Amino acid sequence: MRTRLSWRGVPAVLLLVAFAVSGTAHEVFATSAVSESPNYQMTESTFGSSSAEEACSGQYCAKATIGDMAVGQSASDNISANFGSLTPEEPTLEVIVEPGESNLGTLETNKTATKTMGIKVRSYLSNGYQLQIVGDPPKYGDHTLHAPAVPTASQPGTEQFGINLAANSTPNVGASPVQVPSTALSFGEAEPAYRTPNLFKFNSGDVVASSTKESGRTDYTVSMIINVSNKTPAGHFSGDFSAVVIPIF
Template identity: 30%
Template structure:
């Protein structure tokens, strides 16, 4: 018998994941006024730091001064967080159309119509405030269109329009970056091989492709074995199909077992199964960490069958290495014509990707 050539199918695909790196720095203004106080801890969190992305900004600041609070002026600058340095809008940046989607601590604010593309003015009726943490979330902000570091100036006022003396002040630096793309490859694979013996769960160990039954006799069965090894990461597993012919010698043939049957010496029979058998003694149980199983007709000990086109092994999910032992049975009647009988059996494995 000849074993089917080992199949190893590989395809390739690529999948990509992206991550954005955000750098947030705090900055104290260099020229504090005598009547204002530094803001405490503060940071700006971006849901995406990608160039030109429409994203969400989450601003958190610690108020340092208790007293009346009516407006918070948040300016985005391209070169400095310090006043009175000029504050030019970062190229491509736009916060004018942002929506105030959340606020905690000091609440009741809305975005003033006086806001511009880089100057966001939060306003409310003047009300007392206390020292503590406040936060504001803005959706629909458009990031600058160039990679770089940009700055935020934050000033709080008792007035509702950012006029008069400010109460607290502070600055923040933030970075806009390109996405960092990471690609990884997990190629689909199907490992399959046959041999007279496969001692380890590795196709490199497969040896042999010929079974010699010796002299056939009507008084006793003749048996032989070969092995099959398979594994795949196909989503729906794999199938192994039987192909080939029964034993023939010229125009003479040994009748294949179309229906599963036990060994009957003196009757023409050719078949196989994939289990450990006691009558006659041959074969082994499937083994290895995989979960593939013999299918109906080839899964019962001591019962044999041979129908080309039958699916004989299947796994319904990605499967690790699984080794099967095929046991071949031959019986002949006294009337069987003499000759050298030969068969070629082929196993075909298909991954269900």
């Protein structure tokens, strides 16, 4: 039994969430945004040994600093602090998805076909993010490949489509999330239903990974498996999948 299947592009989709914040905040700063006289102006002055600020003219910008006494990050369960030069005040969500189209060729009942997709996420000045995979299992005509609703081992000869974000050995595909630059600064992790090696499931829109606080970059590898059975109709199966990243504020 052979079935032809192609894998179409995986576009990066960033879901922008509008939000409003109200309330009263009590803050104490040892900085002054602008100090000026009739002839001089100083922007972002600070009490400390040094500072860094960006100056722009026309098409060029420069950031000047005389160094910092301390740099790095300190974090607890709910609060994180960055030490060093001045940093931008705008929340940032950075998402990089490997795009493209993959043709998995002819599928056979005694082999598992695999495909991986890389997703890199970084979150700054937020309370974290959620990563979803949205799409439908590969389909030909009216027939859609079966997707287990619970984590299930790969079973060649049994119709099956599933994903996970783990380093698998059966089949040998995928990798666990990688924290960049380190686990001290990056906190993204796969959700329990998608983190167990050699177990796969798929439900469109499931949150497959997340971070509960601002995080450095986490590199995720989404592993996809496809098995067909003797009852799977021969044809050209195809599917489209998108990565949706939702910031949390």
